[in-house]
Amino acid sequence: MPRPNLAAQLTSRILDYIRANDLQPDQHLPSQTLADALRVSRAPIGAALQMLEDMKVVRSEPNRGFFLVKGADELPDVAASAEAMEPENEDEWYFAIAEDRLAGKLPDRVSENELIRRYGLSRTRLLKILTKIAEEGWIERLPGNGWAFGQLLTSKESYQHGYQLRVALEPQAVLLPGFQIDRAAFAAAREKQQWLLDGGYKRASRSEIFAANSEFHEMLVGCSGNPFFLDALKRVNRLRRLVEYHITVDRSRLPLQCREHINILTLLEKGLRQEAADFLRVHIEGAGLIKIPQV
Amino acid sequence: MPRPNLAAQLTSRILDYIRANDLQPDQHLPSQTLADALRVSRAPIGAALQMLEDMKVVRSEPNRGFFLVKGADELPDVAASAEAMEPENEDEWYFAIAEDRLAGKLPDRVSENELIRRYGLSRTRLLKILTKIAEEGWIERLPGNGWAFGQLLTSKESYQHGYQLRVALEPQAVLLPGFQIDRAAFAAAREKQQWLLDGGYKRASRSEIFAANSEFHEMLVGCSGNPFFLDALKRVNRLRRLVEYHITVDRSRLPLQCREHINILTLLEKGLRQEAADFLRVHIEGAGLIKIPQV
DNA sequence: GTATTACATTTTATTTTATAAAATGCGATT
DNA sequence: AATCGCATTTTATAAAATAAAATGTAATAC
Numbered sequence: 001m002p003r004p005n006l007a008a009q010l011t012s013r014i015l016d017y018i019r020a021n022d023l024q025p026d027q028h029l030p031s032q033t034l035a036d037a038l039r040v041s042r043a044p045i046g047a048a049l050q051m052l053e054d055m056k057v058v059r060s061e062p063n064r065g066f067f068l069v070k071g072a073d074e075l076p077d078v079a080a081s082a083e084a085m086e087p088e089n090e091d092e093w094y095f096a097i098a099e100d101r102l103a104g105k106l107p108d109r110v111s112e113n114e115l116i117r118r119y120g121l122s123r124t125r126l127l128k129i130l131t132k133i134a135e136e137g138w139i140e141r142l143p144g145n146g147w148a149f150g151q152l153l154t155s156k157e158s159y160q161h162g163y164q165l166r167v168a169l170e171p172q173a174v175l176l177p178g179f180q181i182d183r184a185a186f187a188a189a190r191e192k193q194q195w196l197l198d199g200g201y202k203r204a205s206r207s208e209i210f211a212a213n214s215e216f217h218e219m220l221v222g223c224s225g226n227p228f229f230l231d232a233l234k235r236v237n238r239l240r241r242l243v244e245y246h247i248t249v250d251r252s253r254l255p256l257q258c259r260e261h262i263n264i265l266t267l268l269e270k271g272l273r274q275e276a277a278d279f280l281r282v283h284i285e286g287a288g289l290i291k292i293p294q295v
Numbered sequence: 296m297p298r299p300n301l302a303a304q305l306t307s308r309i310l311d312y313i314r315a316n317d318l319q320p321d322q323h324l325p326s327q328t329l330a331d332a333l334r335v336s337r338a339p340i341g342a343a344l345q346m347l348e349d350m351k352v353v354r355s356e357p358n359r360g361f362f363l364v365k366g367a368d369e370l371p372d373v374a375a376s377a378e379a380m381e382p383e384n385e386d387e388w389y390f391a392i393a394e395d396r397l398a399g400k401l402p403d404r405v406s407e408n409e410l411i412r413r414y415g416l417s418r419t420r421l422l423k424i425l426t427k428i429a430e431e432g433w434i435e436r437l438p439g440n441g442w443a444f445g446q447l448l449t450s451k452e453s454y455q456h457g458y459q460l461r462v463a464l465e466p467q468a469v470l471l472p473g474f475q476i477d478r479a480a481f482a483a484a485r486e487k488q489q490w491l492l493d494g495g496y497k498r499a500s501r502s503e504i505f506a507a508n509s510e511f512h513e514m515l516v517g518c519s520g521n522p523f524f525l526d527a528l529k530r531v532n533r534l535r536r537l538v539e540y541h542i543t544v545d546r547s548r549l550p551l552q553c554r555e556h557i558n559i560l561t562l563l564e565k566g567l568r569q570e571a572a573d574f575l576r577v578h579i580e581g582a583g584l585i586k587i588p589q590v
Numbered sequence: 591g592t593a594t595t596a597c598a599t600t601t602t603a604t605t606t607t608a609t610a611a612a613a614t615g616c617g618a619t620t
Numbered sequence: 621a622a623t624c625g626c627a628t629t630t631t632a633t634a635a636a637a638t639a640a641a642a643t644g645t646a647a648t649a650c
Binding site: 003005006007035040041042044062064112113123144146 | 638
Binding site: 301357439 | 601602603604609610611612613614618619620
């Protein structure tokens with residue numbers, strides 16, 4: 001009945017902290033300072049530091065606390081040694097359930113215990129995931145026992161509904177008064193698209209292609225500074241991802257998409273926001289194979 | 296350690312079912328039929344029917360089941376007699392927390408047990424609510440214990456972000472190919488707006504005014520048939536409601552708003568969707584006191 | 591004198607357990 | 621043939637148990 005240890009997770013976060021602040025050997029590591037920085041209490045920090053002591057990253061002196069042994073540069077990669085921690089990304093299970101459902105492995109109605117057994121999750125964890133799925137509208141709690149799956153964006157029609165929303169949102173986002181170019185993000189996006197264009201699109205996995213695409217668009221909308229726009233887009237992409245995993249990607253269209261992405265960046269950097277918005281609209285309509293009247 | 300009884304809730308749902316199907320006295324009520332209709336098993340249906348027998352709404356014959364005593368018209372109002380059930384609307388608690396937070400009654404950091412004590416909720420229930428709030432972005436789970444409140448749309452700026460989204464969504468929704476007028480809903484909306492216009496706006500409570508307004512707009516977007524549009528709008532309205540409860544409403548502007556609402560209905564009924572969209576855009580911009588460039 | 595640790599105490603969040611409710615299967619009755 | 625009534629199985633919930641996390645404070649170091 002315990003709870004999963006924070007300490008293991010904290011070891012890697014402490015190392016991150018050391019790197020971020022470029023701390024040097026023999027530097028003192030006050031537990032309260034670390035606790036404040038990582039937003040936890042001193043208790044799990046102490047446990048984590050003891051683990052790091054075993055790994056010879058820090059040493060302890062009685063009544064004086066912990067001191068760095070290695071410098072910020074020579075820290076070990078703790079990810080490997082702390083495999084036990086696994087923040088157990090909740091999304092992982094979310095997608096596992098979605099995949100199984102789409103693959104027809106889950107019936108229309110399922111009970112909680114059935115899912116607990118199937119995925120080896122604790123009830124607490126499962127319930128969080130189911131609640132999230134219910135929020136997104138493709139599962140519903142029955143009055144008595146069990147849950148019932150809904151439509152889940154399976155139909156061609158509801159798939160296009162997602163594109164309709166994107167057509168409405170994205171071009172408008174670029175025109176919002178709060179829109180500001182994030183130089184670093186733009187540069188990274190341009191580089192990524194160029195890499196895809198230079199043959200990367202042939203090698204990249206399906207999920208990489210999808211991620212690159214949705215990250216591009218989310219970055220763009222993120223620059224609008226309006227969290228509602230970004231949130232709505234992310235919701236659509238999240239569901240879209242589930243479906244696009246299960247249809248074949250026509251890779252021949254990817255180079256064109258990449259060029260269009262780069263073009264959008266260029267237009268925006270030149271300050272031609274209206275032109276960028278118009279182009280973006282056509283770009284999305286092209287990807288979704290839809291055409292809707294403009295406001 | 297039991298679970299809350301479904302039976303009490305089912306009594307009122309069974310009465311609804313009888314009314315909806317206009318059943319008459321002496322009609323047989325097969326438990327499986329009711330169970331299928333209400334999506335539960337026969338077990339809680341039986342318990343509910345026994346409760347209804349005590350209330351003299353039905354009678355039972357050995358080995359033959361339950362029969363209606365009263366007709367669909369003369370059913371008692373069970374809501375009063377089943378006060379014990381309380382579906383305990385989850386939203387109620389959601390808003391209670393929001394109110395308390397806005398009123399400064401909740402500190403930046405709270406623990407789960409603190410909230411359980413304060414609101415008298417079970418942990419299961421509380422966790423569902425907190426997860427939902429976290430989804431909406433105004434609370435965050437801390438790594439160790441407790442939760443930390445975030446911004447919650449308090450600033451004037453993020454308040455206007457909501458209007459920006461509505462300007463982008465609503466006019467476009469009216470133009471979507473799937474848009475179809477829901478005659479009944481349109482008639483009801485027109486009536487409601489007319490009632491407000493005819494002096495209702497002076498008497499109605501703040502929350503009634505808010506509800507009437509957001510229901511109007513959600514009804515409109517609902518006619519688009521695109522669930523993503525409706526979902527995004529509902530999310531904005533949900534947060535907006537929290538803030539608008541705490542600012543004074545300028546009632547002098549309400550009659551104009553109502554007339555505009557009615558005008559939108561009229562335009563749509565005449566098939567002038569483009570005109571309705573344009574007008575809707577100006578209408579929302581007026582309410583939010585914003586102006587943004589058009590795509 | 592200030593800052594920090596070390597340790598004891600309190601509080602918390604999670605899993606496990608117990609249990610009544612809900613679901614289900616099937617012979618009995620109409 | 622349909623539906624009930626009852627027995628059995630399965631489920632979801634609140635409460636309990638417990639290790640982890642937070643916190644208060646005296647002791648120690650500088």
